[in-house]
Amino acid sequence: MTTSSVSRRVPVQARSEQRLKAILETARLVFSEVGYACATMTEIARRVGVSEATIFTYFASKRDLCVRVLVTWYDEIIAQVENELPLIAGTRSKFTYLVRTHLYRLTVDGTGLCALILSEGREKDDKFGDVIVELQRRYTAPMMSVLAEGVANGDVRADMPLGLLRSAVYGPMEHVLWDAVRKEKAVDIEATAASLAGLLWQGLVPPDTRRAALQQLRGDIVGAVKRFEAAVSK
Amino acid sequence: MTTSSVSRRVPVQARSEQRLKAILETARLVFSEVGYACATMTEIARRVGVSEATIFTYFASKRDLCVRVLVTWYDEIIAQVENELPLIAGTRSKFTYLVRTHLYRLTVDGTGLCALILSEGREKDDKFGDVIVELQRRYTAPMMSVLAEGVANGDVRADMPLGLLRSAVYGPMEHVLWDAVRKEKAVDIEATAASLAGLLWQGLVPPDTRRAALQQLRGDIVGAVKRFEAAVSK
Amino acid sequence: MTTSSVSRRVPVQARSEQRLKAILETARLVFSEVGYACATMTEIARRVGVSEATIFTYFASKRDLCVRVLVTWYDEIIAQVENELPLIAGTRSKFTYLVRTHLYRLTVDGTGLCALILSEGREKDDKFGDVIVELQRRYTAPMMSVLAEGVANGDVRADMPLGLLRSAVYGPMEHVLWDAVRKEKAVDIEATAASLAGLLWQGLVPPDTRRAALQQLRGDIVGAVKRFEAAVSK
Amino acid sequence: MTTSSVSRRVPVQARSEQRLKAILETARLVFSEVGYACATMTEIARRVGVSEATIFTYFASKRDLCVRVLVTWYDEIIAQVENELPLIAGTRSKFTYLVRTHLYRLTVDGTGLCALILSEGREKDDKFGDVIVELQRRYTAPMMSVLAEGVANGDVRADMPLGLLRSAVYGPMEHVLWDAVRKEKAVDIEATAASLAGLLWQGLVPPDTRRAALQQLRGDIVGAVKRFEAAVSK
DNA sequence: AATGAATGAGACTTCATTCAT
């Protein structure tokens, strides 16, 4: 009311876009906090400061709003990763980066969205179609690449399906965060990320690394002996 | 249906207990499938083949029914573990057993209950009071003991909080199963359990034990060789 | 259970009658406490210590039970009054007796039944038919007789319809008791009865009896004196 | 119906306020007729001609609706009395005015609300908190003042607690009206008010008024005699 | 006679969604 009469020169389109963003952000919060089923359009509208009807001029339905929230969220984080990951070298470094980033994201945005995805993503009557599955696939793609790469160059064990490795990586992180939320205690992201990355990486490296190390050691010794014999025989 | 037409000699009490069990089982299914909020008494009643009102003669409320479902489920699995675990010797064997059992349970009952617990366990307005938290604690107690024991006797790394280890263990399993559910493909429990247990265990052992020793040995030899070669080449 | 095997020689009929009485008494209590609508068969059954179904073998319906409760209650009090009233002589004494008795009854049984009658007796869809009206009529009959008698012999004012007098008498008593119940404070029946009876009786006596006579006498004397003075002063 | 086809120029706001009033009025009726427990939102909605849900956009709950009905009703009548009472002089005139006004109110609105207040006001589980008690207090405040005033200046007997006087005053009126409702016959308000006020007032005046009249008479006579003797002795 | 079990009908309440303005 007060605002509209004074605010000049805000292009019509812009106002709409701001509003759209506001709704998306608020919805993200609300869905995060209480889950899809318990979230109400009334609450979202109230927080944004518009009427419920207004939301329906931007989004066709509650479901639609939720999907857009998820897509937006994923897009942000995927973009970030796609920007930063290439700057990092080494399988292990990349792995550690992804772990930290994931943990960071979840912590900042609450685990709500995560829970949302996990909870709602599994309904039989695929309320959200395959949207979530696809987003999840895109989101985990970089990690999958890193792991695949690792497998290829021998940094990562090749004796398990990649899918299992992915679970072994993402599972703990979600678990850590739910724990944190449940106990309402803050997580020391950096420390946790480092610990988890360490533990997981140790689990991920080929179990034969030690044998390999032995092989290498033997190679070294054999080489040294050979060189020694060569030197001696001169 | 089948029963009702000829139902003879079903002792009065028995009928009631069967009903109770039927409701519990059906409710377990329904809650698993769609979560607490989306599950409806109507649907549960429909599947059991009774009127909604009947359910309310057995359970005071939807919440009550759900709590009883969870308690029942946990009680079963906890009992099983408490029976079998003592028969197993060795930290690693116990660990592997617990992983397999957990995986097996989740697979058989669907991950629904698991999701239920994780989703509903985190609501601010503790709809379920501390019931869930306590159940969860009892359930994970054996694993925590095994890990603690391992830490004590040097089988398990001592450089991380136990809580983190727990997350590192349970997280992947849930993840694996959601994946399976999402893709509606069966899980080869034995194989998956073996793989996961292997991977996780490798992550759990103290990073410095044998490998570090190997590294040191190799370092020593390489150093010696170098010094020797240097001496020779002079 | 325990009882039935030992209790010998209680004639079948008697057991039934005891039970019937027990139900009636409990129902009276419950209806008194919470009113017809809020009273539940479950609660009554629980207090009596029988199953709900049992009550339905004694009473056709909740409504029926309630009517029987009222009839029983009225019958008791009506019988009492019909026994005692004839022993009392004098309009005013009878009046006072009735006031005290009414107050006493209501206080002992709680005002609940009274409220019940007043609340439920006025429903359009005469749930209770004319049962209540008729009971009420029988109950107030003695008081009406006393008042009519009083009017006949000049003890009670004749310038108002009897119905109004009845209201003037019973209204305050109910009011007093509701007040008491609302404030949860005990009523000093004797004192209150005396006060009320006094106040009401003073209102009931013909306004013109003694006072009017007095007025007239005074008028006469004053007139005579004036005339006399006038005559003298001339 | 009539409105909807042509509804022009009904200001947006107005429609809503009309609705609110319509609901309040209808609810007042329904609650009056059948009491709180038996009144259903369905019935109220049906009579107003809206859906049940609509009512819930105006009132948070059945209880809320009922409270608002009561408050509205009381506010109206309290306002009226506070306007008119100061214009009247003399304890007795004020008393009579209040009796007539009360009777009039109750007759117009039915005694239903009154019953509602009395019935619901006494529930143990203070469904309505102290709302009713407070309203009742405000409503009867003017009468209490008048009575207190009367006691102070000797117009009203001082030998009973005010509370008892209040009961003696309000009780009969409610009784009269219930009678009327039960018999579905109209009440001649003016006549009944006059009669009741007369009867009650007579009960309320100090019982020694007659003795006072006698005293006065004797005084008159003694005075006259004195004047007579004085005249004679001249 | 007594009852355990079951239920139909209906209560209040919530909420996503529509629509005229």
Add this chain to the structure above:
DNA sequence: CATGAATGAAGTCTCATTCAT
């Protein structure tokens, strides 16, 4: 574009009542 108002559909829960045993 924004919204006040309205609502249908559905949800949880209550309770008097029935019936086979």
